[in-house]
Each structure stands twice: as C-alpha cells, then as structure tokens.
Amino acid sequence: MRSERLGEGVFGLMVPELFVTSSQMVLRHSILKPTSTEFRNCSDMSGTAALKVEANVVVLGADRVGKTALTVRFLTRRFIGEYGDIESIYSHNVIVDGRDISFNIWDCPYSQDLSEVKCIQEKRTQWADGFILVYSICDRASFSIIRQQIQCIKGTKEYLGVEKVPIVIVGNKRDLHHRRTVSSEEGRLLALSTDCEFYEVSAAETYHGVLLVFHGLLERIRDSRTSAKKPAGIKSIVKSMSAVFARKRTDSV
Numbered sequence: 001m002r003s004e005r006l007g008e009g010v011f012g013l014m015v016p017e018l019f020v021t022s023s024q025m026v027l028r029h030s031i032l033k034p035t036s037t038e039f040r041n042c043s044d045m046s047g048t049a050a051l052k053v054e055a056n057v058v059v060l061g062a063d064r065v066g067k068t069a070l071t072v073r074f075l076t077r078r079f080i081g082e083y084g085d086i087e088s089i090y091s092h093n094v095i096v097d098g099r100d101i102s103f104n105i106w107d108c109p110y111s112q113d114l115s116e117v118k119c120i121q122e123k124r125t126q127w128a129d130g131f132i133l134v135y136s137i138c139d140r141a142s143f144s145i146i147r148q149q150i151q152c153i154k155g156t157k158e159y160l161g162v163e164k165v166p167i168v169i170v171g172n173k174r175d176l177h178h179r180r181t182v183s184s185e186e187g188r189l190l191a192l193s194t195d196c197e198f199y200e201v202s203a204a205e206t207y208h209g210v211l212l213v214f215h216g217l218l219e220r221i222r223d224s225r226t227s228a229k230k231p232a233g234i235k236s237i238v239k240s241m242s243a244v245f246a247r248k249r250t251d252s253v
C-alpha cells in the first residue's frame, strides 16, 4: 500500500522523517521546505553553516532490489529486513569533510505505467541533483531496467538543458554472490559507457559500502556544479581574443 502519491508537485511535500526506536521503525511527517536543485553555499553565514550544502537525491530501480534497504541503511546504519511499501522523501544531515550536508532522499517505487512514468520522471529529474540507480546482482531483469532508466534520465536532463547528470549505479545484494546473474564487469562496463560511478554493495551486510555510494554521488554532484559554474576555458578565451585581433587587423587594412 502506498501511503502517499507524490505526483502533485514536488515542493512543499509531506516528508517523512525516519526515527528508529529499538526494533521498530516509525515514520514522522513534516513539511519539507521548498528546495532548489542548486547547491546552496550560504556565504553570508559563519562556521559550518557557511558551508551548508543541500543535495536532492532520487533512488530508482526495479521492485525488490533493495532501494529502501539501502536508503534506510544510510539513514540509520541498520538493516531491518522488511520495509513497508512507502514512497518517501527522507531528510538527513551529515558532515562530510567539515561541510554540513543536507540530503533529501526520494525513495521511488518502480512503475511500468508509461504515461505516469513520463510525467513523474520529468518532475523527479527536475528536482534531483543526483541519482542512485539500484539493481540486484541476482536479478538480470533489474539490470536491464537500470540501462533504460539511465537513458530516460539523460534524455530528460538534456531536454531540460542540463549537461552533466550525476548518476551512481549500485549492484546490491552482494552477499548473495552464489545466486549472482550479473557480473561485476557488466556493472562496471555499463557505468563506464554511460559516464556513471559504479559500486557493488550489500545493504544487508555493511554500512560502509552504502556510505561510499552516497559520498561518491556527492562528489559527482559537486563536480557537476563546479563545471556548470566554470568560466570559459583558456581555449575559448584565446579563440575570442584572436577573433577580436583578426577583426582589428582587417579593419585597419
């Protein structure tokens, strides 16, 4: 049962915050402030607040690949085995390299309804700074779905005029290697050919691997923000100066 539909506008949503009390997981809702898709560097503040960075992350993949397990592992360091089928955006603050990072993580269900997919995909893509695409190493079909989702995200971002899309591909359930149907090489090759980062993890077994996934994505988001803000490269400066001088020379002839 889906507790909420998130299709009606992304901003100002009801946002469940996750709390874990002994063995029971409780979801508490609060309103998420409207968030921009930009990193926010609050330069008018001091201390860690001055370095506060916000990152919107969308977690996608086929059914039962471990999207929620991965997200909950990152949020709570725990693996609880079974998760409700709830579409949620979680808010989570961490400090990375002295920077205060605020992750908003949208754990999305898989949908095959093409009309719904197109509409919601555009909203998610607009909202997201980066994507985590999860497949199960024991489920070849889930790997094919990742391939399609990468194309879909890149197509939508291109349409929206965004050059670089930070994407991390995650092969989950590494602990079930005896049931593996997708090799590590295949995952790595897909990542190489689509300019994505690649990790194989077990959300069930370790927190560390999951942490690397989120940190890896954060690096990519930072890079994409930096390259988007970069002034024209030296080549283009030389090119435009030569054009100016060439024009002057022809003017004076």
Ligand SMILES: Nc1nc2c(ncn2[C@@H]2O[C@H](COP(=O)(O)OP(=O)(O)OP(=O)(O)O)[C@@H](O)[C@H]2O)c(=O)[nH]1
Binding pocket: 061, 062, 063, 064, 065, 066, 067, 068, 069, 070, 080, 081, 082, 083, 084, 085, 086, 108, 109, 110, 172, 173, 174, 175, 176, 201, 202, 203, 204, 205
């Ligand atoms: N062995 C193993 N099982 C895992 C791992 N991660 C998740 N699972 C199990 O896989 C099942 C599905 O996990 P979920 O996190 O609910 O997967 P999901 O992709 O969010 O599923 P949907 O909400 O249906 O889309 C659960 O039974 C988890 O316990 C893992 O790393 N190893």
